[in-house]
Amino acid sequence: MTIDRTSVHAALAGVTRVYPARAGQQPVHALGPLDLELRHGEFFSVVGPSGCGKSTLLDVLSGLAPPSDGQASFEGKALGDNVPDGIGVVFQEDASFPWLTVGDNVAFGLRRRGTDPAEIRRRVDYALGFMGLLAFAQAYPAQLSGGMRQRVCIARTLVMQPRLILLDEPFGALDQQTRLLMGDELLRLWRETGATVMLITHALDEANLLSDRIGVMSARPGRFIAIVETGWSRDRDSTLAEDPRFGAVSSRLWSYLRPESLRALGQQVPAAAQSADPLMSAAQ
Ligand SMILES: Nc1ncnc2c1ncn2[C@@H]1O[C@H](COP(=O)(O)OP(=O)(O)OP(=O)(O)O)[C@@H](O)[C@H]1O
Numbered sequence: 001m002t003i004d005r006t007s008v009h010a011a012l013a014g015v016t017r018v019y020p021a022r023a024g025q026q027p028v029h030a031l032g033p034l035d036l037e038l039r040h041g042e043f044f045s046v047v048g049p050s051g052c053g054k055s056t057l058l059d060v061l062s063g064l065a066p067p068s069d070g071q072a073s074f075e076g077k078a079l080g081d082n083v084p085d086g087i088g089v090v091f092q093e094d095a096s097f098p099w100l101t102v103g104d105n106v107a108f109g110l111r112r113r114g115t116d117p118a119e120i121r122r123r124v125d126y127a128l129g130f131m132g133l134l135a136f137a138q139a140y141p142a143q144l145s146g147g148m149r150q151r152v153c154i155a156r157t158l159v160m161q162p163r164l165i166l167l168d169e170p171f172g173a174l175d176q177q178t179r180l181l182m183g184d185e186l187l188r189l190w191r192e193t194g195a196t197v198m199l200i201t202h203a204l205d206e207a208n209l210l211s212d213r214i215g216v217m218s219a220r221p222g223r224f225i226a227i228v229e230t231g232w233s234r235d236r237d238s239t240l241a242e243d244p245r246f247g248a249v250s251s252r253l254w255s256y257l258r259p260e261s262l263r264a265l266g267q268q269v270p271a272a273a274q275s276a277d278p279l280m281s282a283a284q
């Protein structure tokens with residue numbers, strides 16, 4: 001099947017999310033209003049200051065949490081308050097089940113779906129192999145490193161063959177070298193499956209290396225202040241970091257993000273740092 005890479009796969013229109021007031025506290029306006037259109041088969045990353053609403057954005061786009069205002073849709077259907085078939089989520093925190101082996105963690109979703117046992121075995125073996133975890137199928141999460149546990153979570157999502165994969169800082173627990181290699185694996189997965197990927201990351205170089213487009217978010221309440229197109233070829237890998245154009249894209253990302261990060265820290269932003277970069281396309 002050929003994918004029309006310009007068509008919209010998932011969208012947010014005028015979305016806001018406000019967490020209601022709790023015992024003596026004010027409501028928290030975490031997100032928006034914002035618009036986003038993810039195109040079929042693209043690799044889109046989101047960067048933004050800590051606490052700006054990135055995980056909240058993922059909750060809304062996955063269907064886990066309804067927007068307070070506006071619409072969220074996937075494949076033309078409105079998202080409600082559960083994650084539909086076709087969307088796979090890797091959460092920011094380690095969400096592996098400690099009481100299940102690695103193999104059983106990965107098989108969990110397929111068993112719940114009532115998939116044929118032979119098919120489960122085939123898919124679980126593939127996903128474990130893909131994530132370099134075959135030798136650990138019988139181990140429990142507590143016997144693994146943080147980065148390996150995160151790989152279990154990615155395998156558990158991958159095995160469901162999602163058409164849209166949402167990942168929230170999946171490599172946060174990894175060292176720089178492993179991050180680079182896992183990024184290459186993620187690119188391979190993206191190419192082989194044809195899935196649409198949205199990755200949240202705090203690492204600008206990672207966003208740059210992996211993405212077709214990068215959305216830069218403002219301080220809370222998070223909105224997109226710029227959408228940057230990288231123009232990299234589909235068969236890129238971490239050697240792209242040596243390309244002189246790579247540094248230019250990272251600097252542009254930082255020029256947008258810096259004032260927002262300062263704002264998020266509650267510091268004063270020098271007037272010069274607030275000027276827009278004409279090289280970047282404006283946010284939709
Ligand atoms: N369940 C909740 N109830 C109330 N406020 C919340 C809740 N979850 C998040 N928030 C608030 O919403 C804002 C956005 O949080 P969110 O977790 O989306 O940010 P983030 O960009 O993912 O941060 P980080 O980069 O640290 O992961 C924060 O101010 C946070 O305190």
Ligand SMILES: [Mg+2]
Nearest residue numbers: 054055092168
């Ligand atoms: Mg977060």
